[in-house]
Amino acid sequence: MVYNLLLKRKRIFSIIKYENLFEDVYAFRACHASEHVRCRTGFRLQREENTMKTITVHASQTYPIWIGRGLLGQCGTYLKQQTKAQTAAVITDDHVDCYYGDIVTKSLEENGFRTIKFVFPHGEASKCSKTLNQIYDFLCENNITRTDCLVALGGGVVGDITGFAAATYLRGLDYLQIPTSLLAQVDSSVGGKTAIDLTGGKNLVGAFKQPVAVLCDLDTLHTLPKLFLADGMGEVIKYGMIRDEKLFTLLEQHTLETVSEVMDEIVPTCIDIKRDVVEHDEFDTGERMILNFGHTLGHAVESYYHYETYTHGSAVAAGMCMMTKATCTPELYVRLCDCVKAYDLPTEVDAPVAELVPLCGNDKKRASASLRFIVCETIGKAEIRSMPFTEFAAWMGGVDA
Numbered sequence: 001m002v003y004n005l006l007l008k009r010k011r012i013f014s015i016i017k018y019e020n021l022f023e024d025v026y027a028f029r030a031c032h033a034s035e036h037v038r039c040r041t042g043f044r045l046q047r048e049e050n051t052m053k054t055i056t057v058h059a060s061q062t063y064p065i066w067i068g069r070g071l072l073g074q075c076g077t078y079l080k081q082q083t084k085a086q087t088a089a090v091i092t093d094d095h096v097d098c099y100y101g102d103i104v105t106k107s108l109e110e111n112g113f114r115t116i117k118f119v120f121p122h123g124e125a126s127k128c129s130k131t132l133n134q135i136y137d138f139l140c141e142n143n144i145t146r147t148d149c150l151v152a153l154g155g156g157v158v159g160d161i162t163g164f165a166a167a168t169y170l171r172g173l174d175y176l177q178i179p180t181s182l183l184a185q186v187d188s189s190v191g192g193k194t195a196i197d198l199t200g201g202k203n204l205v206g207a208f209k210q211p212v213a214v215l216c217d218l219d220t221l222h223t224l225p226k227l228f229l230a231d232g233m234g235e236v237i238k239y240g241m242i243r244d245e246k247l248f249t250l251l252e253q254h255t256l257e258t259v260s261e262v263m264d265e266i267v268p269t270c271i272d273i274k275r276d277v278v279e280h281d282e283f284d285t286g287e288r289m290i291l292n293f294g295h296t297l298g299h300a301v302e303s304y305y306h307y308e309t310y311t312h313g314s315a316v317a318a319g320m321c322m323m324t325k326a327t328c329t330p331e332l333y334v335r336l337c338d339c340v341k342a343y344d345l346p347t348e349v350d351a352p353v354a355e356l357v358p359l360c361g362n363d364k365k366r367a368s369a370s371l372r373f374i375v376c377e378t379i380g381k382a383e384i385r386s387m388p389f390t391e392f393a394a395w396m397g398g399v400d401a
Protein backbone atom coordinates (compact mmCIF):
# COMPACT_ATOMS: atom_id res chain seq x y z
CA MET A 1 0.00 0.00 0.00
CA VAL A 2 2.84 2.35 0.83
CA TYR A 3 4.21 1.59 -2.65
CA ASN A 4 0.87 2.57 -4.27
CA LEU A 5 0.72 5.78 -2.28
CA LEU A 6 4.21 6.61 -3.40
CA LEU A 7 3.30 5.97 -7.01
CA LYS A 8 0.29 8.32 -6.72
CA ARG A 9 2.43 11.02 -5.13
CA LYS A 10 5.01 10.60 -7.86
CA ARG A 11 2.75 11.98 -10.58
CA ILE A 12 2.99 15.52 -9.27
CA PHE A 13 6.76 15.40 -8.99
CA SER A 14 9.24 16.64 -11.54
CA ILE A 15 11.47 14.01 -13.17
CA ILE A 16 14.38 15.07 -10.97
CA LYS A 17 12.37 14.60 -7.79
CA TYR A 18 11.01 11.40 -9.27
CA GLU A 19 14.50 9.91 -9.35
CA ASN A 20 14.74 10.32 -5.55
CA LEU A 21 11.32 8.85 -5.04
CA PHE A 22 12.22 5.97 -7.30
CA GLU A 23 15.13 5.12 -5.01
CA ASP A 24 12.82 5.38 -1.96
CA VAL A 25 10.38 2.95 -3.53
CA TYR A 26 13.11 0.43 -4.11
CA ALA A 27 14.54 0.93 -0.63
CA PHE A 28 11.09 0.31 0.85
CA ARG A 29 10.55 -2.69 -1.34
CA ALA A 30 13.92 -4.22 -0.55
CA CYS A 31 13.16 -4.17 3.18
CA HIS A 32 9.51 -5.21 3.32
CA ALA A 33 7.83 -6.46 0.21
CA SER A 34 9.44 -9.77 -0.77
CA GLU A 35 6.66 -11.93 0.67
CA HIS A 36 3.98 -9.65 -0.76
CA VAL A 37 5.13 -10.09 -4.34
CA ARG A 38 5.66 -13.80 -3.90
CA CYS A 39 2.13 -14.27 -2.56
CA ARG A 40 0.50 -12.15 -5.20
CA THR A 41 2.35 -13.90 -7.99
CA GLY A 42 1.34 -17.27 -6.58
CA PHE A 43 -2.30 -16.21 -6.47
CA ARG A 44 -2.34 -15.05 -10.05
CA LEU A 45 -0.58 -18.20 -11.13
CA GLN A 46 -3.59 -20.27 -10.13
CA ARG A 47 -6.15 -17.85 -11.47
CA GLU A 48 -4.72 -17.08 -14.88
CA GLU A 49 -2.49 -19.97 -15.81
CA ASN A 50 -4.84 -21.08 -18.59
CA THR A 51 -4.50 -17.86 -20.51
CA MET A 52 -0.85 -18.44 -21.36
CA LYS A 53 0.10 -17.87 -25.00
CA THR A 54 3.09 -19.38 -26.77
CA ILE A 55 4.72 -17.72 -29.77
CA THR A 56 7.43 -19.76 -31.47
CA VAL A 57 10.38 -18.08 -33.17
CA HIS A 58 11.90 -19.95 -36.10
CA ALA A 59 15.38 -18.52 -36.48
CA SER A 60 18.87 -20.13 -36.38
CA GLN A 61 17.52 -21.58 -33.17
CA THR A 62 13.81 -22.33 -32.77
CA TYR A 63 12.45 -21.29 -29.37
CA PRO A 64 9.24 -20.57 -27.52
CA ILE A 65 8.12 -17.30 -26.00
CA TRP A 66 5.72 -18.02 -23.16
CA ILE A 67 3.49 -15.05 -22.36
CA GLY A 68 1.17 -15.05 -19.38
CA ARG A 69 0.71 -14.19 -15.74
CA GLY A 70 2.12 -15.90 -12.68
CA LEU A 71 4.77 -17.70 -14.74
CA LEU A 72 7.80 -16.62 -12.74
CA GLY A 73 7.21 -19.08 -9.91
CA GLN A 74 7.38 -21.90 -12.45
CA CYS A 75 10.44 -20.76 -14.39
CA GLY A 76 12.42 -23.83 -13.33
CA THR A 77 9.79 -26.17 -14.76
CA TYR A 78 9.78 -24.24 -18.02
CA LEU A 79 13.56 -24.02 -18.30
CA LYS A 80 13.93 -27.77 -17.73
CA GLN A 81 12.01 -28.34 -20.98
CA GLN A 82 14.59 -26.37 -22.95
CA THR A 83 18.01 -27.30 -21.55
CA LYS A 84 19.98 -30.15 -20.05
CA ALA A 85 22.02 -27.69 -17.97
CA GLN A 86 22.80 -28.68 -14.39
CA THR A 87 23.72 -25.21 -13.19
CA ALA A 88 21.69 -22.08 -13.87
CA ALA A 89 23.57 -18.80 -13.39
CA VAL A 90 21.04 -16.03 -12.80
CA ILE A 91 22.25 -12.59 -13.88
CA THR A 92 20.17 -9.65 -12.68
CA ASP A 93 20.33 -6.07 -11.39
CA ASP A 94 19.85 -4.87 -7.81
CA HIS A 95 16.31 -3.52 -8.35
CA VAL A 96 14.97 -6.61 -10.04
CA ASP A 97 16.77 -8.88 -7.62
CA CYS A 98 14.96 -7.39 -4.64
CA TYR A 99 11.60 -8.12 -6.27
CA TYR A 100 12.11 -11.36 -8.10
CA GLY A 101 15.51 -12.88 -7.25
CA ASP A 102 14.13 -15.21 -4.59
CA ILE A 103 11.11 -16.51 -6.49
CA VAL A 104 13.25 -17.36 -9.53
CA THR A 105 16.04 -19.00 -7.51
CA LYS A 106 13.51 -21.05 -5.56
CA SER A 107 11.81 -22.40 -8.67
CA LEU A 108 15.14 -23.24 -10.34
CA GLU A 109 16.36 -25.08 -7.24
CA GLU A 110 13.06 -26.96 -6.85
CA ASN A 111 13.58 -28.19 -10.39
CA GLY A 112 17.02 -29.57 -9.68
CA PHE A 113 19.24 -26.75 -10.99
CA ARG A 114 22.28 -25.82 -8.95
CA THR A 115 21.62 -22.09 -8.90
CA ILE A 116 24.07 -19.22 -8.54
CA LYS A 117 23.37 -15.50 -8.91
CA PHE A 118 25.27 -12.39 -9.99
CA VAL A 119 23.74 -9.00 -9.21
CA PHE A 120 25.02 -5.72 -10.69
CA PRO A 121 23.88 -2.09 -10.20
CA HIS A 122 20.79 -1.14 -12.26
CA GLY A 123 20.96 1.26 -15.20
CA GLU A 124 22.39 1.72 -18.67
CA ALA A 125 25.84 2.61 -17.27
CA SER A 126 26.20 -1.05 -16.27
CA LYS A 127 25.87 -2.26 -19.87
CA CYS A 128 29.63 -1.98 -20.29
CA SER A 129 32.84 -3.97 -20.51
CA LYS A 130 33.51 -3.62 -16.76
CA THR A 131 30.29 -5.43 -15.81
CA LEU A 132 30.81 -7.93 -18.61
CA ASN A 133 34.25 -8.82 -17.25
CA GLN A 134 32.80 -9.21 -13.76
CA ILE A 135 30.22 -11.62 -15.19
CA TYR A 136 32.96 -13.62 -16.96
CA ASP A 137 34.97 -13.82 -13.70
CA PHE A 138 31.89 -14.89 -11.78
CA LEU A 139 31.16 -17.67 -14.29
CA CYS A 140 34.78 -18.79 -14.19
CA GLU A 141 34.98 -18.80 -10.36
CA ASN A 142 31.80 -20.89 -10.25
CA ASN A 143 33.07 -23.46 -12.76
CA ILE A 144 30.36 -22.86 -15.32
CA THR A 145 30.72 -25.24 -18.26
CA ARG A 146 29.43 -25.08 -21.82
CA THR A 147 26.52 -27.33 -20.88
CA ASP A 148 25.28 -24.99 -18.16
CA CYS A 149 23.05 -22.00 -18.81
CA LEU A 150 22.57 -18.35 -17.95
CA VAL A 151 19.27 -16.80 -16.91
CA ALA A 152 18.77 -13.11 -17.76
CA LEU A 153 16.32 -11.79 -15.16
CA GLY A 154 15.49 -8.13 -15.69
CA GLY A 155 15.08 -5.34 -18.21
CA GLY A 156 16.87 -4.76 -21.49
CA VAL A 157 20.18 -3.93 -19.82
CA VAL A 158 20.29 -7.29 -18.07
CA GLY A 159 19.05 -9.10 -21.18
CA ASP A 160 21.55 -7.50 -23.55
CA ILE A 161 24.64 -8.02 -21.40
CA THR A 162 23.69 -11.52 -20.26
CA GLY A 163 22.95 -12.50 -23.84
CA PHE A 164 26.36 -11.21 -24.89
CA ALA A 165 28.05 -13.12 -22.06
CA ALA A 166 26.15 -16.23 -23.21
CA ALA A 167 27.30 -15.66 -26.79
CA THR A 168 30.95 -15.31 -25.84
CA TYR A 169 31.81 -17.14 -22.61
CA LEU A 170 33.36 -20.51 -23.54
CA ARG A 171 32.39 -19.52 -27.12
CA GLY A 172 28.72 -19.83 -26.30
CA LEU A 173 26.25 -21.41 -23.92
CA ASP A 174 22.47 -21.50 -23.50
CA TYR A 175 20.55 -18.65 -21.93
CA LEU A 176 16.96 -18.02 -20.91
CA GLN A 177 15.40 -14.58 -21.12
CA ILE A 178 13.06 -13.57 -18.28
CA PRO A 179 12.16 -9.98 -19.24
CA THR A 180 10.66 -7.93 -16.40
CA SER A 181 10.33 -4.45 -17.96
CA LEU A 182 7.78 -3.63 -20.66
CA LEU A 183 10.58 -2.70 -23.04
CA ALA A 184 12.30 -6.04 -22.51
CA GLN A 185 9.04 -7.95 -22.91
CA VAL A 186 8.00 -6.37 -26.20
CA ASP A 187 11.43 -5.94 -27.72
CA SER A 188 14.85 -6.69 -26.25
CA SER A 189 14.27 -10.27 -25.04
CA VAL A 190 13.22 -11.41 -28.53
CA GLY A 191 15.38 -11.76 -31.61
CA GLY A 192 18.85 -12.39 -30.25
CA LYS A 193 20.51 -8.97 -30.53
CA THR A 194 22.93 -8.82 -27.59
CA ALA A 195 25.41 -6.06 -26.82
CA ILE A 196 27.28 -3.71 -24.55
CA ASP A 197 27.82 0.03 -25.07
CA LEU A 198 31.12 1.82 -25.68
CA THR A 199 31.80 5.46 -24.85
CA GLY A 200 31.61 6.02 -28.60
CA GLY A 201 28.07 4.69 -28.99
CA LYS A 202 25.25 2.31 -28.17
CA ASN A 203 25.53 -1.45 -28.59
CA LEU A 204 28.79 -1.16 -30.52
CA VAL A 205 30.10 -4.54 -29.34
CA GLY A 206 27.69 -7.43 -29.59
CA ALA A 207 26.59 -10.66 -31.20
CA PHE A 208 23.50 -12.38 -32.49
CA LYS A 209 22.62 -15.11 -30.02
CA GLN A 210 19.09 -16.43 -29.72
CA PRO A 211 17.90 -17.52 -26.25
CA VAL A 212 16.62 -21.07 -25.62
CA ALA A 213 13.31 -19.55 -24.52
CA VAL A 214 11.68 -16.34 -23.31
CA LEU A 215 9.46 -16.40 -20.22
CA CYS A 216 7.35 -13.26 -20.25
CA ASP A 217 5.37 -12.82 -17.04
CA LEU A 218 3.07 -9.80 -17.35
CA ASP A 219 2.62 -9.71 -13.58
CA THR A 220 6.12 -8.31 -13.21
CA LEU A 221 4.87 -5.07 -14.76
CA HIS A 222 2.95 -4.35 -11.52
CA THR A 223 6.19 -3.33 -9.84
CA LEU A 224 7.65 -1.46 -12.81
CA PRO A 225 7.81 2.32 -12.09
CA LYS A 226 5.69 4.47 -14.44
CA LEU A 227 8.81 6.09 -15.85
CA PHE A 228 9.86 2.73 -17.29
CA LEU A 229 6.35 1.77 -18.32
CA ALA A 230 6.44 4.95 -20.43
CA ASP A 231 9.83 3.96 -21.75
CA GLY A 232 8.53 0.62 -22.99
CA MET A 233 5.65 2.45 -24.65
CA GLY A 234 8.22 4.22 -26.83
CA GLU A 235 9.03 0.87 -28.47
CA VAL A 236 5.34 -0.14 -28.52
CA ILE A 237 4.47 3.02 -30.48
CA LYS A 238 7.33 2.12 -32.83
CA TYR A 239 5.66 -1.23 -33.61
CA GLY A 240 2.40 0.54 -34.43
CA MET A 241 4.21 2.96 -36.71
CA ILE A 242 6.27 0.40 -38.62
CA ARG A 243 3.80 -2.47 -38.96
CA ASP A 244 0.37 -2.17 -37.40
CA GLU A 245 -2.06 0.70 -37.86
CA LYS A 246 -4.65 -1.11 -35.72
CA LEU A 247 -2.21 -1.23 -32.83
CA PHE A 248 -1.43 2.48 -33.32
CA THR A 249 -5.15 3.32 -33.24
CA LEU A 250 -5.54 1.32 -30.02
CA LEU A 251 -2.65 3.27 -28.50
CA GLU A 252 -4.34 6.54 -29.50
CA GLN A 253 -7.37 5.48 -27.45
CA HIS A 254 -5.29 5.13 -24.28
CA THR A 255 -2.79 7.02 -22.15
CA LEU A 256 -0.06 6.01 -19.75
CA GLU A 257 -2.70 5.91 -17.01
CA THR A 258 -5.03 3.48 -18.79
CA VAL A 259 -2.78 1.38 -21.02
CA SER A 260 -2.37 -1.42 -18.45
CA GLU A 261 -6.00 -2.37 -19.25
CA VAL A 262 -4.91 -3.54 -22.71
CA MET A 263 -1.45 -4.86 -21.88
CA ASP A 264 -2.48 -8.49 -22.41
CA GLU A 265 -3.25 -7.57 -26.02
CA ILE A 266 -0.37 -5.18 -26.65
CA VAL A 267 2.52 -7.36 -25.49
CA PRO A 268 1.78 -10.44 -27.66
CA THR A 269 0.99 -8.17 -30.64
CA CYS A 270 4.40 -6.51 -30.43
CA ILE A 271 6.22 -9.79 -29.83
CA ASP A 272 4.55 -11.30 -32.87
CA ILE A 273 5.59 -8.38 -35.08
CA LYS A 274 9.17 -8.76 -33.87
CA ARG A 275 9.05 -12.52 -34.43
CA ASP A 276 7.91 -12.02 -38.00
CA VAL A 277 10.58 -9.43 -38.81
CA VAL A 278 13.36 -11.48 -37.17
CA GLU A 279 12.30 -14.65 -38.99
CA HIS A 280 12.68 -12.82 -42.32
CA ASP A 281 16.03 -11.23 -41.54
CA GLU A 282 17.65 -12.56 -38.37
CA PHE A 283 21.05 -10.98 -39.04
CA ASP A 284 19.87 -7.45 -39.78
CA THR A 285 20.90 -7.15 -43.41
CA GLY A 286 17.60 -5.78 -44.71
CA GLU A 287 14.04 -5.86 -43.39
CA ARG A 288 15.07 -6.05 -39.72
CA MET A 289 16.39 -2.51 -39.97
CA ILE A 290 12.79 -1.25 -39.74
CA LEU A 291 12.94 -2.17 -36.02
CA ASN A 292 15.43 0.68 -35.84
CA PHE A 293 12.80 3.37 -36.60
CA GLY A 294 13.59 6.30 -34.29
CA HIS A 295 16.92 4.78 -33.30
CA THR A 296 19.29 6.61 -35.68
CA LEU A 297 18.64 9.86 -33.83
CA GLY A 298 17.50 8.10 -30.63
CA HIS A 299 20.85 6.41 -30.05
CA ALA A 300 22.57 9.73 -30.80
CA VAL A 301 20.39 11.40 -28.14
CA GLU A 302 21.30 8.75 -25.55
CA SER A 303 24.97 9.12 -26.31
CA TYR A 304 24.88 12.98 -26.48
CA TYR A 305 23.50 13.05 -22.95
CA HIS A 306 25.94 10.33 -21.78
CA TYR A 307 23.14 7.80 -21.18
CA GLU A 308 22.03 9.82 -18.14
CA THR A 309 19.19 12.10 -19.19
CA TYR A 310 17.22 10.02 -21.69
CA THR A 311 16.47 6.35 -21.24
CA HIS A 312 16.31 4.22 -24.39
CA GLY A 313 12.54 4.27 -25.00
CA SER A 314 12.24 8.01 -24.43
CA ALA A 315 15.16 8.72 -26.78
CA VAL A 316 13.54 6.49 -29.42
CA ALA A 317 10.24 8.37 -29.02
CA ALA A 318 11.99 11.70 -29.63
CA GLY A 319 13.97 10.12 -32.49
CA MET A 320 10.77 8.91 -34.21
CA CYS A 321 9.19 12.38 -33.92
CA MET A 322 12.28 14.23 -35.15
CA MET A 323 12.65 11.90 -38.14
CA THR A 324 8.93 12.14 -38.97
CA LYS A 325 9.01 15.92 -38.77
CA ALA A 326 11.91 15.97 -41.24
CA THR A 327 10.45 13.46 -43.71
CA CYS A 328 6.63 13.31 -43.53
CA THR A 329 3.49 15.44 -43.66
CA PRO A 330 2.68 17.82 -40.79
CA GLU A 331 -0.57 15.83 -40.20
CA LEU A 332 1.33 12.59 -39.60
CA TYR A 333 3.88 14.38 -37.43
CA VAL A 334 1.14 15.85 -35.23
CA ARG A 335 -0.62 12.49 -34.95
CA LEU A 336 2.58 10.77 -33.85
CA CYS A 337 3.45 13.55 -31.39
CA ASP A 338 -0.02 13.41 -29.81
CA CYS A 339 0.36 9.68 -29.25
CA VAL A 340 3.89 10.05 -27.86
CA LYS A 341 2.75 12.81 -25.47
CA ALA A 342 -0.12 10.66 -24.18
CA TYR A 343 2.53 8.31 -22.79
CA ASP A 344 4.58 11.08 -21.13
CA LEU A 345 7.34 10.70 -23.69
CA PRO A 346 9.34 13.50 -25.34
CA THR A 347 8.79 14.58 -28.94
CA GLU A 348 12.03 16.53 -29.13
CA VAL A 349 15.19 17.21 -27.15
CA ASP A 350 17.12 20.40 -26.38
CA ALA A 351 20.24 19.29 -28.24
CA PRO A 352 20.46 20.90 -31.71
CA VAL A 353 19.95 18.32 -34.46
CA ALA A 354 23.20 19.52 -36.05
CA GLU A 355 25.05 18.30 -32.95
CA LEU A 356 23.25 14.96 -32.89
CA VAL A 357 23.94 14.12 -36.52
CA PRO A 358 27.72 13.52 -36.18
CA LEU A 359 26.88 10.95 -33.48
CA CYS A 360 24.84 9.03 -36.08
CA GLY A 361 28.15 8.20 -37.77
CA ASN A 362 28.51 5.13 -35.53
CA ASP A 363 25.05 3.82 -36.44
CA LYS A 364 25.19 0.12 -37.30
CA LYS A 365 22.98 0.72 -40.34
CA ARG A 366 25.80 2.73 -41.90
CA ALA A 367 27.42 1.00 -44.88
CA SER A 368 30.75 2.63 -45.75
CA ALA A 369 29.90 6.17 -46.81
CA SER A 370 26.12 5.63 -46.78
CA LEU A 371 23.75 5.90 -43.87
CA ARG A 372 20.48 4.01 -43.87
CA PHE A 373 17.57 5.34 -41.84
CA ILE A 374 13.92 4.44 -41.42
CA VAL A 375 10.95 6.53 -42.50
CA CYS A 376 7.23 5.84 -41.94
CA GLU A 377 5.23 7.98 -44.35
CA THR A 378 2.09 5.96 -43.64
CA ILE A 379 1.22 4.54 -40.25
CA GLY A 380 1.90 0.81 -40.35
CA LYS A 381 4.45 0.95 -43.18
CA ALA A 382 8.16 1.52 -42.84
CA GLU A 383 10.76 2.01 -45.52
CA ILE A 384 14.55 1.96 -45.43
CA ARG A 385 16.21 4.98 -47.07
CA SER A 386 19.85 5.38 -47.88
CA MET A 387 21.92 8.52 -48.36
CA PRO A 388 25.63 9.41 -48.34
CA PHE A 389 26.44 10.27 -44.73
CA THR A 390 27.76 13.71 -45.66
CA GLU A 391 24.49 14.44 -47.46
CA PHE A 392 22.47 13.18 -44.48
CA ALA A 393 24.51 15.40 -42.17
CA ALA A 394 24.03 18.46 -44.38
CA TRP A 395 20.33 17.71 -44.86
CA MET A 396 19.49 17.01 -41.20
CA GLY A 397 21.77 19.79 -40.04
CA GLY A 398 19.79 22.17 -42.21
CA VAL A 399 16.38 20.72 -41.32
CA ASP A 400 14.67 22.26 -38.34
CA ALA A 401 13.80 18.88 -36.87
Ligand SMILES: NC(=O)c1ccc[n+]([C@@H]2O[C@H](COP(=O)([O-])OP(=O)(O)OC[C@H]3O[C@@H](n4cnc5c(N)ncnc54)[C@H](O)[C@@H]3O)[C@@H](O)[C@H]2O)c1
Binds near residue numbers: 122
Ligand atom coordinates in the same frame (compact mmCIF):
# COMPACT_ATOMS: atom_id res chain seq x y z
N1 LIG B 1 18.42 -6.38 -27.82
C1 LIG B 1 17.43 -5.69 -28.32
O1 LIG B 1 16.82 -6.05 -29.32
C2 LIG B 1 17.00 -4.42 -27.64
C3 LIG B 1 15.77 -3.84 -27.96
C4 LIG B 1 15.38 -2.68 -27.29
C5 LIG B 1 16.18 -2.15 -26.30
N2 LIG B 1 17.35 -2.77 -25.99
C6 LIG B 1 18.19 -2.25 -24.87
O2 LIG B 1 17.44 -2.39 -23.66
C7 LIG B 1 17.90 -1.43 -22.71
C8 LIG B 1 16.73 -0.74 -22.06
O3 LIG B 1 15.94 -1.70 -21.40
P1 LIG B 1 15.01 -1.30 -20.16
O4 LIG B 1 14.21 -0.12 -20.51
O5 LIG B 1 14.33 -2.52 -19.72
O6 LIG B 1 16.07 -0.78 -19.10
P2 LIG B 1 16.64 -1.42 -17.76
O7 LIG B 1 17.06 -2.81 -17.96
O8 LIG B 1 17.65 -0.45 -17.25
O9 LIG B 1 15.35 -1.43 -16.81
C9 LIG B 1 14.78 -0.20 -16.43
C10 LIG B 1 14.71 -0.06 -14.89
O10 LIG B 1 13.60 -0.80 -14.42
C11 LIG B 1 14.00 -1.71 -13.39
N3 LIG B 1 13.11 -2.85 -13.52
C12 LIG B 1 13.08 -3.75 -14.54
N4 LIG B 1 12.04 -4.57 -14.36
C13 LIG B 1 11.41 -4.20 -13.23
C14 LIG B 1 10.25 -4.63 -12.53
N5 LIG B 1 9.49 -5.62 -13.01
N6 LIG B 1 9.91 -4.01 -11.39
C15 LIG B 1 10.65 -2.98 -10.93
N7 LIG B 1 11.73 -2.49 -11.53
C16 LIG B 1 12.10 -3.10 -12.68
C17 LIG B 1 15.47 -1.94 -13.65
O11 LIG B 1 16.13 -2.34 -12.47
C18 LIG B 1 15.93 -0.58 -14.14
O12 LIG B 1 16.18 0.26 -13.03
C19 LIG B 1 18.81 -0.49 -23.48
O13 LIG B 1 20.15 -0.78 -23.18
C20 LIG B 1 18.50 -0.78 -24.93
O14 LIG B 1 19.59 -0.50 -25.77
C21 LIG B 1 17.78 -3.87 -26.63
Ligand SMILES: O=C(O)C(=O)C[C@@H](O)[C@H](O)[C@H](O)COP(=O)(O)O
Binds near residue numbers: 191202235284295364
Ligand atom coordinates in the same frame (compact mmCIF):
# COMPACT_ATOMS: atom_id res chain seq x y z
O1 LIG C 1 15.93 -6.01 -32.71
C1 LIG C 1 16.25 -5.11 -33.48
O2 LIG C 1 16.71 -5.36 -34.60
C2 LIG C 1 16.11 -3.70 -33.10
O3 LIG C 1 16.59 -2.82 -33.79
C3 LIG C 1 15.36 -3.39 -31.85
C4 LIG C 1 15.74 -2.06 -31.22
O4 LIG C 1 14.62 -1.64 -30.47
C5 LIG C 1 16.92 -2.17 -30.25
O5 LIG C 1 17.07 -0.98 -29.56
C6 LIG C 1 18.23 -2.64 -30.81
O6 LIG C 1 19.13 -2.99 -29.81
C7 LIG C 1 18.91 -1.59 -31.63
O7 LIG C 1 19.76 -2.25 -32.48
P1 LIG C 1 21.15 -1.68 -32.95
O8 LIG C 1 21.58 -2.69 -33.95
O9 LIG C 1 20.90 -0.33 -33.53
O10 LIG C 1 22.02 -1.60 -31.77
Ligand SMILES: [Zn+2]
Binds near residue numbers: 187235295312316
Ligand atom coordinates in the same frame (compact mmCIF):
# COMPACT_ATOMS: atom_id res chain seq x y z
ZN1 LIG D 1 15.18 0.01 -29.21
